[in-house]
Amino acid sequence: METKTLIHSGAAKEMSYTERYNVAPLIPLPEYLFHRLFQLNCRTVFGVANYSTAKLYQAIAASGIQWIQTINQLNTSFAVDAYGRAIGVSCYVTSESAELGHVNGFFGSFCEYVPILQVVVLEQSHDLERLIGDVSIFHDVVDDPSEIDSCVRTLFWGKRPVYMGLRSKDATKLVPSSSLNGNIADKMGIKNTFFQTDTIKRVIDKIIAEVYASSRPLIVVDALIDRYNYNSTIQNFLTETGIPFVTTLMSKGSIDESLPNFVGTFLGTMSQPIVREYMNNADCTLILGCMIENFKNSYCRFNYKSKNQILLWNDRVKIENNIIPDILLHELLPQLIASLDTTKIVNSRPVTIPNMIPRVEPQPVTFLRQEYLWFKMSTWLKQGDVIISESGTSAIGLLQQKFPDNTRLVSQAIWNSSGYSIGACLGILAAYRDMGTLDKHRIILMVGDGSLQFTFQELSTILTHGFKPYIFVINNQGYTVDRTLNREKTHLNATYFDIQPWELLKLPSLFYSQEYFKRRCMSVGELNSLLSDKEFNKSDQLKIVELILPSMDVPVLLDPRDDSSDDESSPQHKRPRT
Amino acid sequence: METKTLIHSGAAKEMSYTERYNVAPLIPLPEYLFHRLFQLNCRTVFGVANYSTAKLYQAIAASGIQWIQTINQLNTSFAVDAYGRAIGVSCYVTSESAELGHVNGFFGSFCEYVPILQVVVLEQSHDLERLIGDVSIFHDVVDDPSEIDSCVRTLFWGKRPVYMGLRSKDATKLVPSSSLNGNIADKMGIKNTFFQTDTIKRVIDKIIAEVYASSRPLIVVDALIDRYNYNSTIQNFLTETGIPFVTTLMSKGSIDESLPNFVGTFLGTMSQPIVREYMNNADCTLILGCMIENFKNSYCRFNYKSKNQILLWNDRVKIENNIIPDILLHELLPQLIASLDTTKIVNSRPVTIPNMIPRVEPQPVTFLRQEYLWFKMSTWLKQGDVIISESGTSAIGLLQQKFPDNTRLVSQAIWNSSGYSIGACLGILAAYRDMGTLDKHRIILMVGDGSLQFTFQELSTILTHGFKPYIFVINNQGYTVDRTLNREKTHLNATYFDIQPWELLKLPSLFYSQEYFKRRCMSVGELNSLLSDKEFNKSDQLKIVELILPSMDVPVLLDPRDDSSDDESSPQHKRPRT
Structure with missing residues (x-):
């Protein structure tokens, strides 16, 4: 940023x-x-x-x-x-x-x-x-x-x-x-500024002692690191120490995932097994820039269970289950990083992440399914990409993939309003335009058909300003997440979860957009040829792609029959049939 | 209803x-x-x-x-x-x-x-x-x-x-x-039910005395008459007594406007001169089912100024500037009507309303303008029509016209949320379907292009359920009301008030609607031929009409240069040039 x-x-x-x-x-x-x-x-x-x-x-x-x-x-x-x-x-x-x-x-x-x-x-x-x-x-x-x-x-x-x-x-x-x-960015006169020098020193000493004593430390980089713009500070620290780290649902993409000590993204009950394993076995978990400790929604429970957690919030620290209030992140963090002697930190376990690749490369005529889609999309992503995503199936599928360096994800992970991504796409386009770097980034919107309908009119504003994002609309004929979760209570094809069909590829033409790239993909072959298409990979016009997926297909690990949130067994049984 | x-x-x-x-x-x-x-x-x-x-x-x-x-x-x-x-x-x-x-x-x-x-x-x-x-x-x-x-x-x-x-x-x-x-509609056990028999009797006596003593009484039928379903009671009373009456911004259409004692619709500072004159000269104004006494928005101030007002709210009465609380409308009103001896009421002034017709019938090649549009639309309306309208220029133009009997207007007159009419149109269609009378009513949506964009996606739901409303979209290339009001402060063509252009007539096709009637009208002749078109007057399919109006044309009486809210002079000078 x-x-x-x-x-x-x-x-x-x-x-x-x-x-x-x-x-x-x-x-x-x-x-x-x-x-x-x-x-x-x-x-x-x-x-x-x-x-x-x-x-x-x-x-x-x-x-x-x-x-x-x-x-x-x-x-x-x-x-x-x-x-x-x-x-x-x-x-x-x-x-x-x-x-x-x-x-x-x-x-x-x-x-x-x-x-x-x-x-x-x-x-x-x-x-x-x-x-x-x-x-x-x-x-x-x-x-x-x-x-x-x-x-x-x-x-x-x-x-x-x-x-x-x-x-x-x-x-x-x-x-x-x-x-x-006068400098508006100075801290004078703002509420909640404390200068508890002694308390901060004691907290830092305590954290350092815990980290030095740990034989299996783990760092969680959460979203406030990005909000307070400490990404590069933390990235340098992680590079230097080699401590295994995870990002979260809310911070995915804020630290380069090519670092050898990157374990994966912690998605609560939807996490990959390796992430769960690291989270469960760490003997000191340092949660930096904690945004939220514990939440659940209809398809995911997110909470930290590891022993010996140290949580650094924006305005307090939690350590040994005690909360020390009025410690500001932007006061504490730079001092903490500066005080840690990296030679005293144990990092005994090299990280090896199993790739989330399809077991078998599907035939081109095969219908597109979530598992292949997200794998393939991840191979198309490149450095500098900014992905704006909803929190439905599109976000989950993406979050499980490894991102190229300097790839950002913008998603309203906790609040989770339907339709967020369309308005957010406009905001991101304006932000990168204002930073003067729009030509260095592909802005990619990933949205389900239901969420798109909530707020799609802002595509009109996006076009009015001459912006040219990539828009991928996942059309799986309904609110799949909700349909899946209500599988047993309502009939599988309950019309309640249907989405009214729209001619999605026509949307930009509604706004007098003369030229734009449009394509519908239903099969593996169509997706493959799209992603290698020259026209598609040029940045000269807006692109809209409709991805047709089977109605009851869901990303790996989002399966309502899997209630064993902390189960560490092989992931194989949770994969949808291919 | x-x-x-x-x-x-x-x-x-x-x-x-x-x-x-x-x-x-x-x-x-x-x-x-x-x-x-x-x-x-x-x-x-x-x-x-x-x-x-x-x-x-x-x-x-x-x-x-x-x-x-x-x-x-x-x-x-x-x-x-x-x-x-x-x-x-x-x-x-x-x-x-x-x-x-x-x-x-x-x-x-x-x-x-x-x-x-x-x-x-x-x-x-x-x-x-x-x-x-x-x-x-x-x-x-x-x-x-x-x-x-x-x-x-x-x-x-x-x-x-x-x-x-x-x-x-x-x-x-x-x-x-x-x-x-047990009957859910009985009044037992509800909050705020009072049985102040004595107080009610005294209030009724007081009102009756005022009405009998008046030489120029006037009745205002406001929106709570409709909410409490007293429309026919009041209509009978008005027919019998012949007392001059007005409806309001909020109650337009709730009483038949063919009654000889109908004066017009009170629109505050936007009222026709005859309405202002009656309001100002009455010596006893009985406001039945008062919803609001006083409000203003960016283009209209609405308040009662006449002397000797008696306001009947849902839960209180205001008389001689005193408020008597805890008098419920549905307790008071039937008793009041029953107690009034109509022979004792003076009604000295027959009402003659000047028609709001264009001074000159314009040539067919003339560009369509607000004044002609609303006159012509009012001739096309027929008994049973239900009109759903925004509160922008579309509502104002319509409210100034006389409606056929049993014509209802649905409009969020006070709260005035942009985009209300599209959702409301769905609600009205469902309501008339549920009452089993959808075939007896034309459901007519009147909406500006800006408001339509707010919430237009609900057209998709309207089509999904097979509803076939008339949709008139007034396209005047911007937020005209706001543009007019800011005439002096901002440049006339300030892009702030522009609306992003949409291909409005294509909208239904976005939702896989196979057949619908569409037409664009820019001239007087095109509007005339549309309204007499046989296809257009059949009820077999959804109709969408785009009415192109000049950007700075506004309905009669909505002209920012007119600050003389209570001015009773000739309306001529306020008419836009034709």
Whole structure:
């Protein structure tokens, strides 16, 4: 995530921010806000146009930020979430009458630690503050630069949603721009900053002792490592120490998987056997940047069971089942890494990961099935790819595969809103455009037919901006995950889980898209020839591919008959028939 | 709304409900709930299929209720709202992970007094109760028949959303069915039932005295008359007394507009001059079934200014600026009507409404404009039509026209969510199907291009169920209302208010719809020939019509240069140039 560290500090260089960007001494209050976001590399603000949001357009433009007009509020909330994951800060603008449309996405961003700023133009009252006060780390109706700075600093360091009310009448209120020359990324004045030097030192000593004493240590790199942009720090540390490590459902792709000590991705009850084995047998498990310790949804239970766990959250540490509060990750982690003497760490077990390859290469005329699909897709992926995925069958199948280095996965793994990936795809495209690296990355959307229908209209926005992602739609004629899980309770072909059939390949033509690549694949041979097709591998146009899969085919390890979550036996019996 | 009064009472007829429908003595708890809804004429339950909702499908089917699978939760919330307006009770089923998607619609139903029941299958916690407790009249986690009865009775009599949690483990819990033979529509055991006989008598005497003393009385029939199903009572009363009356933004179409004492529809600052004149000059204004007294949005201010107002709310009366609480509309209204001696009421002024017709019949080659469009559409409407409309330019233009008798308008006038009409169209189609009268009504959707894009995917569900509505899409290349209102602040052609162009007439083909009628109209002649086209006037297939209008053309009276809300001068100067 290239630009996260490029913080425009007013103090740096010879010229101040206001000099460099020729900012007038007095500017409208909203413009002050958008300059602050610009300084944190936010270059796009999202929203649906209306009477109230229109009052901020001039301020947005004046700060050098672009506006992306989305089609509805749910999609806005998904786009801005993904943009925030990539850039480190993001923002949408809404009105009192429209803000409820974002609630679902807002809750999701809170749950998954994404720093999004909701700016509401207040014409009258301010009711929703009550409603979402519990799922934002800060909420305030701002009316001067210092209040704006509090909000933005809390957003930047807290990595969770902030709710900002801005009175309509203040849209034209002039404020001094001089504070813009102070560094918005410093930690002064933010909530929850503690300098518990002694406590941190004691915690570090304790962790170090545990790691040194361990004969089978294991590191779990979880999602907050990425949120706080410690990926390369941790990657260097892992390279140097050789300690076996896993990523998680939420952090897949954040560390290069070609490292020899990469074990796999921990998917809770859906993990590969080797991952389970490492998790169960470690005698010291260090969970870095822990986002969540324990959750379950309809098809997966995710919790850490290993003995002697040390969990580093964003704001606390859990060790020997005691919680030490008020230890901030960004205070602790650099010191911990610096203090560890890698020569004292035992790493007795080299990792060998069995490849998830099909036992038999299927014939070209064979119908496409999940097992082959995900294997084959993983061979097509290349360095720099960014994959946006739903949490249905598409995510599970992908997560089980090994990624090339520098391949990122964007997925709302915990909150798991249907339709997230379409809005998120727009957000990621905008983020890489804003970072200036869109030509170096393929942006790949993997979505099921059901999820696509939830929010597909944002494809229109994607096309309007001239973006050219790869779109793979998995059409398995229904909500397969739910159908599978209800196998015994309802009839296999219960129409409840049917998805209304759409002519998926026609979708882009609806938006006056003149030229795009489309292809339907039902067989192994069709997929193979698609992936080696020259046209398909050029980046000149949008591609949409419909992958037809049998209705009751599910990825390996997602089989409802398998209730033995911690079972470490051979994976063979869990594979679907090929 | 034919079936609202056909309440299946267990006490009626010779057989009890359980005998007639062969209900087992012990049934699962959710089945008990759905039988109760069935007894109140609810024949369809809406929702998005998932793991949790699937636990209720058998109970839904066993009660004789159908399931309509919508595409996303926002659309569910709109469909169920419209179904509730038509039938008097409606319900959707959701899960903890999905319920936030309905919040926007749920708030809207609360705001506009629509009795919807949200059933949440609880797997774990029950957080959202806190969140929406303030916008539901009752919320409870039910675990026996009596609790279900409390919820359903409150829903039926309170005419506002009720939130019901149902624990996943109780989906199979057996309960006696015998209470189903008690009448669910009686008022026993509901919250807020008061029997203030004396107070009611005093209030009635006071109202009667005011009405008798008035020399220029006026009646406003507002939306709660329809919600409580007093339309025909009030219509008879108006016919008999001849008192001039108006309907409102929220109640348009609930009383036949051919009555000689119909003045027009009160649209606040957008009202026709004759309506303003009657409202301003009345010396006693009786507002029956008042839903809201005062609101404004970006293009309209709605408030009652006449002297000597008497407001009858659902649960209170306001008279001489005093509020008398705890007077229920359904207790008060029948007694009031019965007590009024119509011979003592003065009605000195016959009503003559100027027709809103174009001053000059335009040439066929003329571009279509709002003024002609809405006039011409009103001549095409016929008795029995049900029009579902957004609150953008489409609603305003329509509301200014006189409707044929028994023509209903379904519109979310106050809450005003973009995209409401598409989901609502599905709800209305299901409701008329369930009442068995779909062949007697044309269901007509009027929607702008921007609003359509919000939620258009529900057209897929409409087609899946074989429904054949008329769909008119007003394409004026942008959010015209917002563009107009921001005329001075932003550039006229500001791209912020552009709508991404879609090939609208292709939409149904996306859903494998083989045959449908499509037409684009840009000129007066094209509209005229469409409306007299034989194919177009047959009911055998879905019709979609794209009406191209100039970007800055707005309906008469919606002109931002007109700030003189109470100005009673000639309407001529406010007409757009033709």
